[in-house]
Amino acid sequence: MGDDSGESGRDKGGDGSCGAMGGGGDWDVEGGGGWGTNEELIISILAHRNAAQRKSIRQTYAETYEEDLLKALDKELTNDFERVVKLWTLDPAERDAFLANEATKKWTSSNQVLVEIACARSPQELLLARQAYHAHFKKSLEEDVAHHTTGDFRKLLVPLVSSYRYDGDEVNMTLAKTEAKILHENILKKAYSHEDLIRILATRSKAQINATLNHYKNEFGQDINKDLKADPKDEFLAILRATVKCLTCPEKYFEKVLRLAINKRGTDEGGLTRVVVTRAEVDMQVIKEVFHRRNTVSLDHAIAKDTGGDYEKMLLALTGHDDA
Secondary structure (H helix, E strand, O other): OOOHHHOOHHHOOOOOOOHHHHHHHHHOOOOOOOOOOOHHHHHHHHOOOOHHHHHHHHHHHHHHHOOOHHHHHHHHOOHHHHHHHHHHHOOHHHHHHHHHHHHHHOOOOOOOHHHHHHHOOOHHHHHHHHHHHHHHHOOOHHHHHHHHOOHHHHHHHHHHHHOOOOOOOOOOHHHHHHHHHHHHHHHHOOOOOOHHHHHHHHHOOHHHHHHHHHHHHHHHOOOHHHHOOOOOOOHHHHHHHHHHHHHHOHHHHHHHHHHHHHHOOOOOHHHHHHHHHHHOOOOHHHHHHHHHHHHOOOHHHHHHHHOOHHHHHHHHHHOOOOOO
């Protein structure tokens, strides 16, 4: 998925038995076991490998050094650089499981990470994340979401993370018109957590939701997210708007997360790291285009201005700025 130019650097090395792994060569740092704290080597090897290659690297590292690469990284690296490298090294489904677990344990009503995982992934990716969650944490994602959330947030988030949507392009236009009306009626009544509104957002395919929301705008004269801004301080409405954006235009949603993360007084490294790592192999080039149009500076320039050191180098490698 995504623009090929965003993955060019990560495709070097073919089937995963890339030069960095051949004969133990680049694996040995000053003759010692593992990579030590050679940050440049870590960036040059990991940042330019796709998910399958990174998985192969982890397996080979474990066989060579009898230690999980993630544990080795944990011992050798620190702070934001450690987090971006470890998140990137994880299998995408494992990563989503970890981020979801972190989001449930630190749940606040302004946390939109669960919406990202439930709505900005494909149905198959969400299913794999749920399976990884089950394997790692010995309980279901929906069980933890139900336990840690309350009220309207629970009513929305449990069905979202439990969903397995149809992933095709077939659209029922009659249904789109009917459900656009249902959405509009509930929003007019401020029944934002009505079961029909949640059912539509949590179960319909992305193609069907797009058709429904296009009809909503044509019929009622305004984008649904503008109607969901009745109270800008209402955090449940913010979660609903995030749900709509992640389902219909994820690149705009993630551009905003990046913009807010970088423009805050003191960079929000958590949001910046999460978006770069989770979208690097998906739609990063599209996000970069949206960011540049919206902010008149490139994402790479904004990252370079707001971060530094090995953390900056890793982020820029993942955004495709440096494919060397």
